[in-house]
Amino acid sequence: MIVERQNNEIIVRFSAGTKASKIQSILDYLRYEELTAKSIATEKELDALLKVAKKGRLNRIRKETGLDG
Structure with a gap:
């Protein structure tokens, strides 16, 4: 994993072998x-x-579903 700071952003790079679903969970939390x-x-x-x-x-x-009445 590589973490870089560019201007007002932080860029994180993962190797291609990292599970995308795990990365997405972390990104969802960070977005929250x-x-x-x-x-x-x-x-x-x-x-x-x-x-x-x-x-x-x-x-x-x-x-x-038509169950409203």
Whole structure:
């Protein structure tokens, strides 16, 4: 693995033999950290948002499968 800093970026290089799925999991976590680094949302607010998102998802699935009425 090689780590380089260029301008305002960090570049990481892996050998071709490294499992892509493991690298993707790490990249997903780093992206999450990048996106939430400046968040001021509380855990309570995030739980409420998640509840709304899940409810909307269930309603969409019911509609798509014809189970809504």
